[in-house]
Amino acid sequence: MIGASTIPIILSILIEGEDYGYEIIKKVKTYSGGQLEWSEPMLYPVLHRLDRGGYITATWKVLDNGRKRKYYAITAEGKSLLAEKKSEWQQMMLMLSNMWGLNLRPS
Amino acid sequence: MAADDADAFQHVGTQPSAFMSFDIEKGIAAWRAQMRKHRGFEDADIDELEDHLRSKIDDKVLNGLSHEDAFDHAVAEDYEDLPEISGQYLSGRTTSDTSLGLLANYFKVGIRSFGRARTYFVINLAGLVIGIASVLFIVSYLNFEYSYDDFHVNKENIFRVNTHFERASGSINYPIIPPAVGPAMEDNFSGIINTSRLRYAYSVLVRHGDRSFYEEKVFFAEPSFLEMFSFDWIAGQPSGALADPNTIVLTRSMARKYFGDENPIGEVIKYNNDTDLQVIGVIEDVPANSHVDFHCLVSFETFRPGPGALEPLTSWKWLGFLTYVQLEDGVVIEDMETGLADMFKANNNSRNNLQVEFELQPLSKIYLTSGGLSNPQGGLFRINDKDNLISLGVIAMLIIGISFFNYFNITSALLRTRTKEIGIRKVFGASKSKVLVQFAIETLSMVILATVLATAIFYYINRNEPVDIGFIAMLDVALVGAFTVLSGILFGGTFSVHSALVLLKNKMAVARTRLVSFGGLVLVLQFGISAALIMVSFVIVNQLSFFAQKDLGYNKEGLIIAKFGSEEMNARRRLFQDAMTSLPTVKAVSFGPSLDGSSSGNPLRLREWSEDQIIQTSYFGVDYDFQKALGLEVLEGRFFSRQHAQDSVSSILINERLAAMLGVDDPIGKKVEFTSGEFEIIGIFKDFHYQSLHHEIGPMALEMWLGQPRSVMIRYESDDIAGTLQDLDATWQEVFADGGFPFDYRFLDEQLQAMYGKEQEFAGYLKIFTGLAIFLALLGLFGVSSINIQQRIRQIGIRRVLGAELPQIAKVISTRYLVSAMIGILVALPIAFIAMQRWLNDYAYSIDLGAGYPLLTFIVVLGITTLTMGFQVYRVMHVNPSIILRDE
Numbered sequence: 005m006i007g008a009s010t011i012p013i014i015l016s017i018l019i020e021g022e023d024y025g026y027e028i029i030k031k032v033k034t035y036s037g038g039q040l041e042w043s044e045p046m047l048y049p050v051l052h053r054l055d056r057g058g059y060i061t062a063t064w065k066v067l068d069n070g071r072k073r074k075y076y077a078i079t080a081e082g083k084s085l086l087a088e089k090k091s092e093w094q095q096m097m098l099m100l101s102n103m104w105g106l107n108l109r110p111s
Numbered sequence: 112m113a114a115d116d117a118d119a120f121q122h123v124g125t126q127p128s129a130f131m132s133f134d135i136e137k138g139i140a141a142w143r144a145q146m147r148k149h150r151g152f153e154d155a156d157i158d159e160l161e162d163h164l165r166s167k168i169d170d171k172v173l174n175g176l177s178h179e180d181a182f183d184h185a186v187a188e189d190y191e192d193l194p195e196i197s198g199q200y201l202s203g204r205t206t207s208d209t210s211l212g213l214l215a216n217y218f219k220v221g222i223r224s225f226g227r228a229r230t231y232f233v234i235n236l237a238g239l240v241i242g243i244a245s246v247l248f249i250v251s252y253l254n255f256e257y258s259y260d261d262f263h264v265n266k267e268n269i270f271r272v273n274t275h276f277e278r279a280s281g282s283i284n285y286p287i288i289p290p291a292v293g294p295a296m297e298d299n300f301s302g303i304i305n306t307s308r309l310r311y312a313y314s315v316l317v318r319h320g321d322r323s324f325y326e327e328k329v330f331f332a333e334p335s336f337l338e339m340f341s342f343d344w345i346a347g348q349p350s351g352a353l354a355d356p357n358t359i360v361l362t363r364s365m366a367r368k369y370f371g372d373e374n375p376i377g378e379v380i381k382y383n384n385d386t387d388l389q390v391i392g393v394i395e396d397v398p399a400n401s402h403v404d405f406h407c408l409v410s411f412e413t414f415r416p417g418p419g420a421l422e423p424l425t426s427w428k429w430l431g432f433l434t435y436v437q438l439e440d441g442v443v444i445e446d447m448e449t450g451l452a453d454m455f456k457a458n459n460n461s462r463n464n465l466q467v468e469f470e471l472q473p474l475s476k477i478y479l480t481s482g483g484l485s486n487p488q489g490g491l492f493r494i495n496d497k498d499n500l501i502s503l504g505v506i507a508m509l510i511i512g513i514s515f516f517n518y519f520n521i522t523s524a525l526l527r528t529r530t531k532e533i534g535i536r537k538v539f540g541a542s543k544s545k546v547l548v549q550f551a552i553e554t555l556s557m558v559i560l561a562t563v564l565a566t567a568i569f570y571y572i573n574r575n576e577p578v579d580i581g582f583i584a585m586l587d588v589a590l591v592g593a594f595t596v597l598s599g600i601l602f603g604g605t606f607s608v609h610s611a612l613v614l615l616k617n618k619m620a621v622a623r624t625r626l627v628s629f630g631g632l633v634l635v636l637q638f639g640i641s642a643a644l645i646m647v648s649f650v651i652v653n654q655l656s657f658f659a660q661k662d663l664g665y666n667k668e669g670l671i672i673a674k675f676g677s678e679e680m681n682a683r684r685r686l687f688q689d690a691m692t693s694l695p696t697v698k699a700v701s702f703g704p705s706l707d708g709s710s711s712g713n714p715l716r717l718r719e720w721s722e723d724q725i726i727q728t729s730y731f732g733v734d735y736d737f738q739k740a741l742g743l744e745v746l747e748g749r750f751f752s753r754q755h756a757q758d759s760v761s762s763i764l765i766n767e768r769l770a771a772m773l774g775v776d777d778p779i780g781k782k783v784e785f786t787s788g789e790f791e792i793i794g795i796f797k798d799f800h801y802q803s804l805h806h807e808i809g810p811m812a813l814e815m816w817l818g819q820p821r822s823v824m825i826r827y828e829s830d831d832i833a834g835t836l837q838d839l840d841a842t843w844q845e846v847f848a849d850g851g852f853p854f855d856y857r858f859l860d861e862q863l864q865a866m867y868g869k870e871q872e873f874a875g876y877l878k879i880f881t882g883l884a885i886f887l888a889l890l891g892l893f894g895v896s897s898i899n900i901q902q903r904i905r906q907i908g909i910r911r912v913l914g915a916e917l918p919q920i921a922k923v924i925s926t927r928y929l930v931s932a933m934i935g936i937l938v939a940l941p942i943a944f945i946a947m948q949r950w951l952n953d954y955a956y957s958i959d960l961g962a963g964y965p966l967l968t969f970i971v972v973l974g975i976t977t978l979t980m981g982f983q984v985y986r987v988m989h990v991n992p993s994i995i996l997r998d999e
Contacts, residue, residue: 024162025159025162025163026162026163026166026167027166044163044167044188044189045160045163045189045190045196046196046199048156048159048160048200049199049200049202049203049204050203052203052204053203071165072158072162073162074155074158074159074162
């Protein structure tokens with residue numbers, strides 16, 4: 005389940021704007037209330053796969069202090085993949101909330 | 112290391128924080144160099160990860176860490192398992208699939224970790240094999256020792272009648288009772304199915320045709336003996352066997368020894384050259400787990416009290432007969448014991464103030480709980496000390512405990528390296544149960560492999576012994592089961608049951624903290640157990656060598672004891688003595704006791720004492736040459752002499768102990784009542800150990816006995832032992848030229864050692880298994896410290912690159928182990944000390960348990976630990992840091 009959530013989580017962060025690996029990790033920590041921590045170097049192969057699949061793009065930028073940093077941004081295909089995943093997860097959440105009596109409404 | 116760094120270090124002294132100014136660029140360069148060794152990372156990956164690393168270090172510095180610590184932490188948190196990460200990068204590049212490809216990897220991890228940890232695999236396996244094999248040995252030995260007399264069909268209903276004598280001079284427990292008791296029980300008590308008396312025949316010269324040997328294990332037995340006890344018949348008629356006088360039942364080996372393949376039934380053998388016995392039956396050899404041990408049984412009707420006997424077979428005073436009873440179900444044992452005491456009081460009519468109690472000892476208890484009984488006839492029956500067996504059992508538990516904790520410690524240390532893998536798999540969706548299953552499979556296959564190997568070793572070493580296959584198989588299954596369940600609980604509990612979120616949070620901080628403290632506890636435990644075992648071995652081995660070296664009060668070297676047990680031989684006694692003493696090497700020849708720890712006892716009292724004032728006194732019947740042969744010291748008065756005719760009937764010598772107990776100023780010349788009447792004390796001899804050193808020297812007397820001896824003592828003086836023996840044998844054959852009188856001898860010092868046979872066996876086992884336990888503990892220490900160092904080797908390597916010196920490195924590596932060792936030793940030694948004090952209390956003569964033992968143990972354990980750690984430090988210091996960083 006956590007594995008399956010990796011891709012929508014990444015895409016959901018990137019839809020707010022382009023970002024780089026370390027920052028993505030920090031945002032995941034924040035959004036999960038500190039509950040979810042990834043093995044950090046392992047994030048990049050996932051980003052690279054999404055890149056190769058055409059869901060995101062990657063660009064090297066040079067910072068003021070001379071450091072190189074790679075930024076990732078979501079593509080149109082990424083957005084439609086996210087929409088797809090979103091409806092899947094919503095259905096799943098709805099089903100589970102019904103089963104657990106949480107009374108969520110589809111938004 | 113740069114020269115200026117070293118100089119700087121020397122100037123600032125030993126302050127650890129000042130010994131290097133950390134250069135983050137150097138660190139990152141080293142890190143990059145290492146990343147490049149793995150083909151999973153391309154330059155772009157490394158660039159990207161470097162940015163990540165720097166961002167992380169910046170954050171940590173903002174949070175208050177030093178640059179150095181920030182760097183160390185950041186690297187340690189993310190790159191514990193580089194090969195695994197590199198593998199993920201590689202597979203991420205080669206597959207276009209964005210979600211799959213993780214499950215296949217899951218199987219590879221297990222196999223790879225096996226290969227990567229080959230050394231630890233071997234350590235783990237060897238540890239488990241040694242542990243399991245030791246347990247198989249000890250438990251099957253214990254199983255055998257606890258199976259004594261199990262094979263008798265009537266075992267639940269058979270008891271041995273023991274007596275307990277309470278006298279003013281002390282109390283004694285005997286397994287032998289007067290001959291009148293058995294028949295009287297049958298006549299007077301209800302609920303008795305059978306009683307059976309056994310009389311030990313000492314050593315007997317047995318002859319058939321040209322074959323003659325001394326037999327040690329001969330008993331006179333009533334016919335009921337073979338009905339009560341379940342010994343298997345091979346030939347002859349069981350019913351009514353041993354009812355007639357002059358009949359004998361042989362065991363299979365004894366029948367073969369005298370008759371070869373002939374049928375012995377109906378044949379006649381000669382007993383002590385004076386009595387013909389007809390063989391009426393052959394039974395199987397007495398099982399090894401029988402407390403009674405005999406080679407043949409002569410019918411009780413054949414037994415006649417010898418010319419030296421003081422009492423008839425109807426005696427209520429003669430303590431000389433093992434007596435067994437078979438009771439009906441439901442008999443109240445206590446009532447019968449009281450009845451026996453009453454009956455004894457009514458019949459013994461002794462005017463002595465004698466407190467006598469009887470005990471019905473269950474058959475199943477005889478072998479292991481007869482230690483408190485005096486065994487005056489030497490090897491009358493087999494016994495063992497339950498405490499020793501319990502100690503071995505404890506050692507077995509310790510060994511299997513150490514071997515399991517080794518496995519747990521090493522495996523969990525390795526798992527920490529793999530935690531990342533588990534965590535990753537969890538993040539990407541591998542289920543908890545799968546992780547658990549993988550560990551269970553690994554542990555199970557390891558334990559099964561170890562058990563199979565251990566069992567093979569067990570069978571190989573016991574290849575000539577009968578082995579209870581069912582029992583061993585059961586033990587194997589139990590061990591595998593216990594190991595698997597315990598591993599499941601410990602590993603599963605620590606690593607898999609936590610949810611993936613908790614597991615990954617803070618990089619396993621939760622799980623790791625728990626493991627460290629538990630692992631630390633285990634380490635302390637292991638050091639403690641090893642220290643305790645080492646000290647226990649020191650003490651026991653020393654106590655036993657103390658036995659071997661203790662001054663017995665006479666000269667035990669250069670003394671040969673030979674069997675001299677027949678009337679025909681005794682007839683040629685003078686001739687024999689003259690022929691032997693004419694040999695230049697022979698210094699003295701004396702006929703008398705066999706010095707095998709056995710002695711006779713009788714009440715003794717001064718003539719002026721009242722009737723009920725007596726001292727139970729041991730005595731030897733000796734001849735004129737006893738003093739010279741034994742090298743005994745007479746302190747006052749004189750020894751027996753041919754010049755004093757009355758010596759052979761009415762003179763007596765007493766030992767110092769007895770002299771003190773008599774409480775008179777000058778005992779010499781005093782008259783005492785003893786065995787056969789009135790004696791005059793003519794001398795006092797120095798106390799000597801006439802029994803094994805388990806017993807304190809008691810009151811003892813020597814009187815003259817010129818009748819049939821059991822043995823002859825020959826004192827010789829020669830360095831050429833083989834030549835001396837040859838001369839003795841030639842002289843022997845000359846005197847007994849008609850044959851049939853074998854020269855059956857033992858050296859006294861050998862015979863004395865045999866008195867400590869069970870202790871020696873125990874000490875032998877103790878040495879082996881303590882050695883193995885210590886080896887296992889060291890193996891564990893080595894394995895765990897190696898892994899620990901490997902995990903921190905990057906940190907150590909970086910420090911070395913940056914100029915750390917030996918003291919810092921040694922401290923980083925060994926503090927934890929030395930502290931654990933110290934705590935373990937300090938906890939264990941007092942416990943071991945108290946246990947050993949209790950153990951030594953059982954011995955009348957023992958070594959002093961001084962501070963030397965714990966001190967020596969402390970030094971040994973700490974020394975071994977320091978050596979192990981020194982080796983680890985050496986390894987780290989003598990490897991090029993760049994290789995460490997590369998290898999990780």
